Amino acid sequence: MTSYSQAQYGSIAVSYTAELDGGGNTFGRAYVPFVEEHFGRVENLFEWCAGPGFIGFSLLAAGCCDALHLGDVNPAARAAVERTARENDLADRVRFHLSAGFSGVPADSRWDLMVGNPPHVNAAAPASEYQHAHSPLIWQDEDWGIHRNFYADAPRFLRPGGSVVIQENHRFSTPGDFTPMVKESGLEIVGAFECGPGFEDYYFLWSRLPEHAG
Secondary structure (H helix, E strand, O other), X not given: XXXXXXXXXXXXXXXXXXXXXXXXXXXXXXXXXXXXXXXXXXXXXXXXXXXXXXXXXXXXXOOOXXXXXXXXXXXXXXXXXXXXXXXXOOOOOEEEEEOOOOOOOOOOOOEEEEEEOOOOEOOOOOOOHHHHHOOHHHHEOHHHHHHHHHHHHHHHHEEEEEEEEEEEEOOXXXXXXXXXXXXXXXXXXXXXXXXXXXXXXXXXXEEEOOOOOO
């Protein structure tokens, strides 16, 4: 039987295991002030590469969204998210999609905002202590293929004017690594933004679907 730890976000206790924690419970906390400042509250939100859903549940707890969808390729993430939803009486507001990118997401899904803490490292080496301790599923995106596929498909799942705000790591990328794939998808770049004090290694890349799209 899986033994879970819990992280508290407002009134929501998020269940997780160490193997599922890709940093969302630390630097992922930069999302709430950013979303509060730039978006306020949205109706529907999706967390990509969600793991146990630290980011999504933190935004739900802060009142930044009405409904939360989460996607991850790892079945262990689904078990953790469903446990959190059940134990916090959130089954009517939370839905998990077992999915590589959007392959397992219903085609009619549309969101106002997508967020995520995807794998940050475009290389197999050199490996840090963190990388040695975690599955490459969490940290490695060879040739940025996961990002490329995400951005290619993301516009189909956004409402017109909807936004994508992805957290990246200065040590392993620059905004320029992703700008071509974002523009090729039809999204427009809003900008790159620092994640704030205590999170200096990280930045948000914000892109948006034009209002007239679709």
